[in-house]
Amino acid sequence: MxxxxxxxxxxxxxxxxxxxxxxxxxxxxxxxxxxRLWHWALAAGVLAAWFTPSVYDGLHRVLGYTVLGLLAFRLxxxxxxxxxxxxxxxxVRLRASPRYLWNLRxxxxxxxxxxxxxxxxxxxxxxxxxxxxTITGAMSVTVxxxxxxxxEDAHHYSSxxxxxxxxxxxxxxxxxxxxxxxxxxxxxxxxxxxxRGHL
Amino acid sequence: xxxxxxNCTKLDKASWKPASEAEAKAKALGYxxxxxxxxxxxxxxxxxxxxxxxxxxYSPEDLSxxxxxxx
Numbered sequence: 001m002x003x004x005x006x007x008x009x010x011x012x013x014x015x016x017x018x019x020x021x022x023x024x025x026x027x028x029x030x031x032x033x034x035x036r037l038w039h040w041a042l043a044a045g046v047l048a049a050w051f052t053p054s055v056y057d058g059l060h061r062v063l064g065y066t067v068l069g070l071l072a073f074r075l076x077x078x079x080x081x082x083x084x085x086x087x088x089x090x091x092v093r094l095r096a097s098p099r100y101l102w103n104l105r106x107x108x109x110x111x112x113x114x115x116x117x118x119x120x121x122x123x124x125x126x127x128x129x130x131x132x133x134t135i136t137g138a139m140s141v142t143v144x145x146x147x148x149x150x151x152e153d154a155h156h157y158s159s160x161x162x163x164x165x166x167x168x169x170x171x172x173x174x175x176x177x178x179x180x181x182x183x184x185x186x187x188x189x190x191x192x193x194x195x196r197g198h199l
Numbered sequence: 200x201x202x203x204x205x206n207c208t209k210l211d212k213a214s215w216k217p218a219s220e221a222e223a224k225a226k227a228l229g230y231x232x233x234x235x236x237x238x239x240x241x242x243x244x245x246x247x248x249x250x251x252x253x254x255x256x257y258s259p260e261d262l263s264x265x266x267x268x269x270x
Contacts, residue, residue, distance in 0.1 A: 147233030
């Protein structure tokens, strides 16, 4: 009986949906949920590892293995994830990145739903330096590589590189957010981006 | 290093005993010495013993063992 009442037409003859709901949605789903969880887990893990840099610190090691696991997931998700999580366009975007960065000086940021060429370059740089950092970190606590100078050096330099890249990444996201008038941090939380006519 | 060991001596660096002597002391204790370096005012010796990793901290003043960390 309750159902029947709810399904009854509106007494005033108003439509079931308001006009706003019937228009084409103005946002599009870009970042899938696993990718977003991955992004923020990685951010938290890397920052925490940066602030617990002692090799004696058990937490630092756990964080390192966690980040290594997250990198492995990203590798899988680059082939199994949804459209914008995949690595399919990475090669194309990378080749476009020098020109893209050059054009940015005039504020030309183009229109990309997923990662733009600069973002793709950042993704690859971060993944590579994180891989070097975590693998050399794990190596430095094995009997074979303990106290081996190049393993320690590689761990230090790659970890420093990660933090420099993280700072550039955040700066790039803020800059791009201003250029494209879109809150890209929120986009990495909700997964949705605005559809624009042109920019 | 958050919980490393740094303070072994107040002696001026010019009067420190050579690091090779700290390495020799670790070897005498049965450690396979990988390398050593200066950490704060200590000699930090990387040693392996029975498949386990250790860092030994020696005072450059009198080469006394100040601290041992198992990794």
